Amino acid sequence: MANPAKKTVFAPWDDTNEKPLITFEGVTKKFGSFVAIDDLNLQIYTREFFALLGPSGCGKTTLMRMLAGFETPTQGRITLAGQDIGPVPPNKRPVNMMFQSYALFPHLTVWDNIAFGLRRSDMPRDQIPARVEEMLRLTRMEKFAQRKPHQISGGQRQRVALARSLAKAPKLLLLDEPLGALDKKLRHDTQFELMDIQEKTGTTFVIVTHDQEEAMTVASRVAVMNQGKVVQVSTPDRIYETPATAYVADFIGEVNLVEGVASPNPAGGYAIAWAEGQAPIVSACDKSIAQGARVSFAIRPEKVRITPDRPEGAQNAMQGKVHDIAYLGNISTYHVLLPTGQIIKAQTANSRRVENREFTWEDDVWLSFTDTAGVVLTE
Amino acid sequence: MQLRRTFLILVPYLWMLLFFLVPFFIVMKISLSQVALAIPPYTPTLDITQGWDGLVKFFSQLSFSNFQFLTTDDLYWRAYVSSLEIATVATAITLLVGYPIAYGMASAPDEWRPTLMMLVILPFWTSFLIRIYAWMGILGREGFVNSTLEWLGIIHEPLTILNTNWAVFIGIVYGYLPFMILPIYAALDKLDVSLTESAQDLGCTQIKAFWLITVPLSRPGVVAGCFLVFIPALGEYVIPSLLGGSGTLMIGKVLWEEFSSNRDWPVASAVAVVLLLILVVPIILFQRNQQRQQEAEQ
Numbered sequence: 258m259a260n261p262a263k264k265t266v267f268a269p270w271d272d273t274n275e276k277p278l279i280t281f282e283g284v285t286k287k288f289g290s291f292v293a294i295d296d297l298n299l300q301i302y303t304r305e306f307f308a309l310l311g312p313s314g315c316g317k318t319t320l321m322r323m324l325a326g327f328e329t330p331t332q333g334r335i336t337l338a339g340q341d342i343g344p345v346p347p348n349k350r351p352v353n354m355m356f357q358s359y360a361l362f363p364h365l366t367v368w369d370n371i372a373f374g375l376r377r378s379d380m381p382r383d384q385i386p387a388r389v390e391e392m393l394r395l396t397r398m399e400k401f402a403q404r405k406p407h408q409i410s411g412g413q414r415q416r417v418a419l420a421r422s423l424a425k426a427p428k429l430l431l432l433d434e435p436l437g438a439l440d441k442k443l444r445h446d447t448q449f450e451l452m453d454i455q456e457k458t459g460t461t462f463v464i465v466t467h468d469q470e471e472a473m474t475v476a477s478r479v480a481v482m483n484q485g486k487v488v489q490v491s492t493p494d495r496i497y498e499t500p501a502t503a504y505v506a507d508f509i510g511e512v513n514l515v516e517g518v519a520s521p522n523p524a525g526g527y528a529i530a531w532a533e534g535q536a537p538i539v540s541a542c543d544k545s546i547a548q549g550a551r552v553s554f555a556i557r558p559e560k561v562r563i564t565p566d567r568p569e570g571a572q573n574a575m576q577g578k579v580h581d582i583a584y585l586g587n588i589s590t591y592h593v594l595l596p597t598g599q600i601i602k603a604q605t606a607n608s609r610r611v612e613n614r615e616f617t618w619e620d621d622v623w624l625s626f627t628d629t630a631g632v633v634l635t636e
Numbered sequence: 637m638q639l640r641r642t643f644l645i646l647v648p649y650l651w652m653l654l655f656f657l658v659p660f661f662i663v664m665k666i667s668l669s670q671v672a673l674a675i676p677p678y679t680p681t682l683d684i685t686q687g688w689d690g691l692v693k694f695f696s697q698l699s700f701s702n703f704q705f706l707t708t709d710d711l712y713w714r715a716y717v718s719s720l721e722i723a724t725v726a727t728a729i730t731l732l733v734g735y736p737i738a739y740g741m742a743s744a745p746d747e748w749r750p751t752l753m754m755l756v757i758l759p760f761w762t763s764f765l766i767r768i769y770a771w772m773g774i775l776g777r778e779g780f781v782n783s784t785l786e787w788l789g790i791i792h793e794p795l796t797i798l799n800t801n802w803a804v805f806i807g808i809v810y811g812y813l814p815f816m817i818l819p820i821y822a823a824l825d826k827l828d829v830s831l832t833e834s835a836q837d838l839g840c841t842q843i844k845a846f847w848l849i850t851v852p853l854s855r856p857g858v859v860a861g862c863f864l865v866f867i868p869a870l871g872e873y874v875i876p877s878l879l880g881g882s883g884t885l886m887i888g889k890v891l892w893e894e895f896s897s898n899r900d901w902p903v904a905s906a907v908a909v910v911l912l913l914i915l916v917v918p919i920i921l922f923q924r925n926q927q928r929q930q931e932a933e934q
């Protein structure tokens with residue numbers, strides 16, 4: 258306590274000496290003429306908890322299946338620890354997968370399900386029970402070892418599937434929507450449990466999800482995918498704060514997108530003309546954007562202040578009318594209608610009781626934000 | 637509501653009573669009677685007009701002598717044993733042929749499946765008897781098989797296939813194959829491909845994954861298919877009499893000869909009752925299998 262060890266930030270992707278565990282080099286996967294994965298490049302590092310995030314059908318499962326060995330790339334190559342895994346069959350890869358459907362063997366007990374992979378490995382027979390017990394303890398399933406999969410709950414099945422895929426201590430664990438079948442509360446608990454297990458075992462995890470909150474919670478880095486392409490790979494906070502494209506901004510959390518024309522300010526940053534008769538939005542963005550380029554200005558609702566009067570010295574301020582209020586318990590989102598017809602969302606914490614809130618429908622309000630609150634996006 | 641349910645349960649029971657139990661008791665009764673030169677060719681016949689005395693006389697004339705007779709002539713028990721052997725071997729061959737076909741159907745692309753299913757069921761659209769007759773033409777000395785083999789130069793003398801046990805096996809395998817394929821297909825079709833994939837993922841080769849996952853999980857279908865072939869094959873009459881030879885001994889044929897050539901209805905009935913008793917064991921096992929499968933699915 259007296260002398261806490263200095264915490265080193267886990268960021269192998271920023272370290273040029275670090276070699277990635279997995280690389281995708283120009284990988285394309287076609288089903289017939291349909292392109293499921295389109296010229297994809299990606300690096301995943303040892304001990305990472307890497308999330309693939311994207312809408313249904315964007316190719317997440319296909320990407321996982323290529324890592325596990327059930328699909329071969331049409332073009333490009335995938336390496337694991339520097340070795341091209343193209344010709345290696347699934348049963349010879351140091352990779353295990355937890356299937357979306359769990360795929361537990363219904364005719365085997367929980368114990369035998371977990372031991373299944375160990376019995377196919379070169380682990381000496383007498384060491385298998387100890388390893389199975391260890392996995393049962395890790396997933397807190399000791400009491401259910403002799404049950405069959407249909408005799409346990411959905412959440413317990415999920416843990417058995419996890420235990421089974423971790424038992425062989427793979428270099429890489431693939432989890433395809435592992436929490437998809439669980440209810441919200443259990444999902445939250447299990448997310449933290451997964452992170453805990455990942456840390457304890459030191460395994461590299463690649464998790465697929467279409468739930469952005471889940472990706473943000475568990476992952477060290479998130480890859481946002483769209484139609485077979487990776488749009489952005491970054492840490493959760495970077496993805497949230499500095500999305501690369503309007504698609505990413507819109508996909509992750511709530512966002513206000515205002516389209517306009519950028520022109521550089523002499524003092525740095527840009528002024529974005531977005532509507533006739535409205536002051537341009539000032540943004541201290543350091544990207545280089547051509548004069549007159551069409552851009553989207555993206556700002557998160559919680560970064561927009563809502564006040565009854567024009568705030569003093571605000572860098573950006575606009576007037577509007579409260580059009581709608583979404584009350585979410587801890588926070589409220591105000592949908593403010595601007596004279597231009599656009600709706601801007603502003604979020605505030607509900608520190609007062611609902612009956613005493615400051616604004617109500619049809620009130621005139623001011624929205625304001627600083628020049629660093631939003632980002633300028635060219636795509 | 638209650639009434640409707642009672643009615644719904646009653647219908648199948650009435651059906652059973654009318655078309656199974658009543659005929660069974662008639663056959664049972666004949667098996668306890670004696671041959672007679674009369675119409676019908678056995679005594680006693682129940683004459684209700686004589687009242688209680690008639691009933692007493694009727695029952696006093698019934699005896700188990702026909703069943704005793706079955707034990708004195710070793711033709712009968714040899715026929716039973718031989719039928720069991722033929723049915724067992726034929727069921728095993730049907731399984732070996734049927735499983736790969738069912739497996740192929742279950743792994744075929746979705747759009748092909750209705751067609752494949754159709755092809756399996758198609759033979760049912762013609763009479764069983766005609767199809768077995770057709771095999772006589774195929775397997776005979778001048779038949780399709782021999783002429784093809786001779787034309788290919790593989791044989792110079794025609795093979796004797798027809799009128800041997802081989803022809804009986806071919807007939808049973810051909811005739812009952814759909815009963816083997818359909819339940820196995822149903823079991824395999826239900827299997828999630830991710831099960832064998834995860835077995836491979838955990839270190840199995842494809843063949844090993846098939847043995848450790850697919851085979852055990854398709855077992856209920858295999859068991860159902862085997863019973864569906866074995867039970868009718870055991871009492872089979874058409875196939876051994878059309879395709880089998882003089883050496884082919886099957887209980888169905890013996891039964892028919894007692895009934896038509898010897899006109900010994902009582903002995904024929906006794907043979908039938910014993911056959912039924914032999915079949916009760918596999919039928920009960922079959923029911924158990926079905927029940928366990930249903931329980932497992934719940």
Ligand SMILES: Nc1ncnc2c1ncn2[C@@H]1O[C@H](COP(=O)(O)OP(=O)(O)O)[C@@H](O)[C@H]1O
Pocket residue numbers: 288291293311312313314315316317318319320
């Ligand atoms: N075996 C296949 N044959 C044809 N198309 C496929 C096959 N597998 C996946 N696809 C298609 O590839 C796309 C990506 O699928 P998938 O990777 O499962 O998406 P996700 O997991 O992101 O929802 C989908 O449009 C899907 O229809």
Ligand SMILES: [Mg+2]
Pocket residue numbers: 317318357
């Ligand atoms: Mg998927």
